[in-house]
Amino acid sequence: MERRPGRRAEEEGSERGWDAHETMAGKADEKIVVEEAFKDTEVPPWRQQLTARALVSALLLSLVFNFIVCKLNLTTGVIPSLNVAAGLLGFAMVKAWTSLLERCGLLRQPFTRQENTVIQTCVVASSGIAFSSGTASYLLGMSSLIAAQSDGGNTPVNVKNLSLGWIIAFLFTVSFVGLFSIVPLRKTMIMKYKLTYPSGTATAFLINSFHTPKGAKLAKKQVAVLFKTFCLSFVWACFQWFFAVADGCGFVSFPTFGLQAFKQRFYFDFSATYVGVGMICPYMVNISLLIGAVLSWGIMWPLIETKKGDWYSADLSASSLHGIQGYRVFLAIAMMLGDGLFHVVFMLIKTTSSLIANSKQESSTIAPYESDSSSPDFNEDQRTLYFLKDQIPNWVAYGGYIGLAVISIIVIPFIFPQLKFYHLMVAYAIAPLLAFCNAYGCGLTDWSLASNYGKFAIIIFSAWVGLEHGGVIAGLASCGVMMNIVSTASDLMQDFKTGYLTLSSPRSMFFSQVYGTAISCVMTPLVFWFFYKAYPIGDPTGSFPAPYGLMYRGIALLGVEGVSSLPKNCLALAILCFVVAIVLNLIKELLQHFETKHRIYRFVPSAMCMAIPFYLGSYFAIDMCVGSLILFLWERSNRQKAKDFGPAVASGLICGDSLWGVPAAILSLAGVQAPICMKFLSASVNQKVDAFLEEGS
Numbered sequence: 001m002e003r004r005p006g007r008r009a010e011e012e013g014s015e016r017g018w019d020a021h022e023t024m025a026g027k028a029d030e031k032i033v034v035e036e037a038f039k040d041t042e043v044p045p046w047r048q049q050l051t052a053r054a055l056v057s058a059l060l061l062s063l064v065f066n067f068i069v070c071k072l073n074l075t076t077g078v079i080p081s082l083n084v085a086a087g088l089l090g091f092a093m094v095k096a097w098t099s100l101l102e103r104c105g106l107l108r109q110p111f112t113r114q115e116n117t118v119i120q121t122c123v124v125a126s127s128g129i130a131f132s133s134g135t136a137s138y139l140l141g142m143s144s145l146i147a148a149q150s151d152g153g154n155t156p157v158n159v160k161n162l163s164l165g166w167i168i169a170f171l172f173t174v175s176f177v178g179l180f181s182i183v184p185l186r187k188t189m190i191m192k193y194k195l196t197y198p199s200g201t202a203t204a205f206l207i208n209s210f211h212t213p214k215g216a217k218l219a220k221k222q223v224a225v226l227f228k229t230f231c232l233s234f235v236w237a238c239f240q241w242f243f244a245v246a247d248g249c250g251f252v253s254f255p256t257f258g259l260q261a262f263k264q265r266f267y268f269d270f271s272a273t274y275v276g277v278g279m280i281c282p283y284m285v286n287i288s289l290l291i292g293a294v295l296s297w298g299i300m301w302p303l304i305e306t307k308k309g310d311w312y313s314a315d316l317s318a319s320s321l322h323g324i325q326g327y328r329v330f331l332a333i334a335m336m337l338g339d340g341l342f343h344v345v346f347m348l349i350k351t352t353s354s355l356i357a358n359s360k361q362e363s364s365t366i367a368p369y370e371s372d373s374s375s376p377d378f379n380e381d382q383r384t385l386y387f388l389k390d391q392i393p394n395w396v397a398y399g400g401y402i403g404l405a406v407i408s409i410i411v412i413p414f415i416f417p418q419l420k421f422y423h424l425m426v427a428y429a430i431a432p433l434l435a436f437c438n439a440y441g442c443g444l445t446d447w448s449l450a451s452n453y454g455k456f457a458i459i460i461f462s463a464w465v466g467l468e469h470g471g472v473i474a475g476l477a478s479c480g481v482m483m484n485i486v487s488t489a490s491d492l493m494q495d496f497k498t499g500y501l502t503l504s505s506p507r508s509m510f511f512s513q514v515y516g517t518a519i520s521c522v523m524t525p526l527v528f529w530f531f532y533k534a535y536p537i538g539d540p541t542g543s544f545p546a547p548y549g550l551m552y553r554g555i556a557l558l559g560v561e562g563v564s565s566l567p568k569n570c571l572a573l574a575i576l577c578f579v580v581a582i583v584l585n586l587i588k589e590l591l592q593h594f595e596t597k598h599r600i601y602r603f604v605p606s607a608m609c610m611a612i613p614f615y616l617g618s619y620f621a622i623d624m625c626v627g628s629l630i631l632f633l634w635e636r637s638n639r640q641k642a643k644d645f646g647p648a649v650a651s652g653l654i655c656g657d658s659l660w661g662v663p664a665a666i667l668s669l670a671g672v673q674a675p676i677c678m679k680f681l682s683a684s685v686n687q688k689v690d691a692f693l694e695e696g697s
Contacts, residue, residue: 278627
């Protein structure tokens with residue numbers, strides 16, 4: 001659940017910028033004090049903002065965050081905003097290093113907020129590629145493992161087995177194009193239209209506060225809290241490992257609400273990761289996940305299973321898309337597509353109306369000038385001065401986009417012969433428009449719809465190519481092309497906004513984004529491959545079900561086979577879910593527009609979030625609701641402490657539990673198994689086991 005800049009993980013149900021609006025509201029006096037507080041601090045040139053210590057810190061943190069994002073992608077796909085943790089850990093690492101050098105009398109360059117912004121930008125860019133790389137979604141959906149579960153399109157031309165080499169080559173080919181697609185519009189977006197980019201703005205406030213004396217003291221306390229919860233989470237994950245020798249063993253299979261509820265995937269699995277995710281995600285995201293779980297696993301699936309033998313064959317395997325699994329997958333897809341279509345159309349309308357309104361206003365040109373601390377708008381003077389100081393020539397942007405697009409058009413058909421050069425020419429022709437719409441809409445609402453554009457690309461290109469010519473692979477590959485362009489464009493504009501508010505050079509922002517993207521093009525496949533070789537990835541009943549692999553392949557199958565591949569009455573139910581998703585979003589937008597006093601729109605559940613448990617069950621939703629409950633009780637007890645330290649506690653829980661996956665995977669690769677299997681049986685089954693053991697003895 002983007003999600004990285006904007007609502008990166010909108011398909012996963014998280015809303016990035018969870019604290020953006022609250023942060024901005026709490027900084028009403030920011031216009032008066034921020035740049036005056038840094039008035040006597042020299043702003044280093046853009047080359048000095050890209051220090052070796054910043055780049056090394058970004059590299060190390062990118063590795064940590066890649067492991068976290070990879071694990072979240074392969075489990076439920078719910079990914080929270082990690083910007084706070086990135087900014088905080090970046091500050092802690094470099095501040096500790098510079099403090100040590102200062103004590104030794106060796107410090108040559110003080111740690112600045114511009115450096116902190118560079119680190120945060122690199123880490124977020126890297127984790128952004130970890131999401132949009134598709135290693136747990138569209139690329140995994142190409143594999144024979146997922147194809148075997150889909151019961152359709154499982155032919156050689158529609159299957160491509162994963163290989164580390166071509167994944168890295170593909171990411172290098174498609175990940176940089178989007179960076180050049182939006183650069184010429186940076187002044188228009190940031191200065192002329194003054195788009196807010198709530199997450200970028202919140203991140204800037206965070207970094208600015210770190211580098212004031214009061215903020216530095218709070219940051220040190222936050223780091224201490226993060227480290228403590230990190231250690232506790234890591235030790236707890238290690239402790240759980242000893243009881244989980246195989247799937248179905250350990251605390252992750254604890255029947256919290258009874259064995260019958262456990263069979264319907266209602267249980268608390270003691271995951272510190274998703275408790276932490278729940279503390280970061282908005283309350284309504286977590287509640288929506290739980291509502292979706294109750295509706296699907298508590299009501300819909302038990303009712304559909306009573307139609308076994310009528311609606312679908314009783315002889316089908318549990319993973320067949322022509323059986324109960326088909327309802328779970330395609331109804332979730334329908335709800336996601338309904339939600340995605342609504343937001344794409346709504347964002348296009350909002351973008352168009354905003355552009356028309358802006359075009360009617362008298363435009364003013366902005367020229368460089370010297371700022372004056374006596375100016376009533378000293379902040380804007382300073383920010384305009386430094387934002388216009390280091391320009392990126394438009395010819396670099398246009399040439400970069402065209403050159404990289406040509407390389408991509410030549411290279412990608414060698415990786416995916418199903419996707420021809422003319423398919424890619426069409427994709428790269430329309431991509432800048434979609435990138436602009438996504439970046440502009442993200443600036444207005446903090447929502448990035450990259451994965452929705454990717455899903456629609458799957459349907460269009462898979463139908464265009466056709467089943468016999470490899471439409472499944474072509475659709476999934478086109479998803480990667482479109483998603484990477486649109487996603488990185490909104491990411492970069494978020495970074496420009498953050499840089500604008502911290503007086504960071506646009507050039508340092510651009511190069512730090514390129515650096516983060518480059519290291520992640522290598523790091524992300526390597527981290528994924530580490531998990532891929534250590535665990536049974538894609539197994540619906542395993543620890544790493546990677547649900548979006550099957551869902552994205554299901555979307556491609558809809559494109560090439562049409563609705564004829566669906567089981568009985570699945571189409572009618574899918575249409576119903578599609579309509580419900582649109583209606584829920586429409587109700588929320590209407591309430592938000594016409595009703596302001598009680599803000600009832602906050603209580604309308606998210607259709608995208610409701611769809612996720614359709615396939616996975618409710619165990620992670622329960623974990624996240626526990627996280628929400630902890631945060632809620634903390635806020636009732638001490639709201640200020642919850643606001644200051646809640647993100648640090650959540651980040652520590654996520655980091656510690658997720659990073660235990662590294663030694664656990666190494667142990668698995670080495671053939672080392674846990675010594676104990678903790679399993680739960682009903683009383684009757686337990687009696688049979690006892691009787692069997694007695695007979696054997």
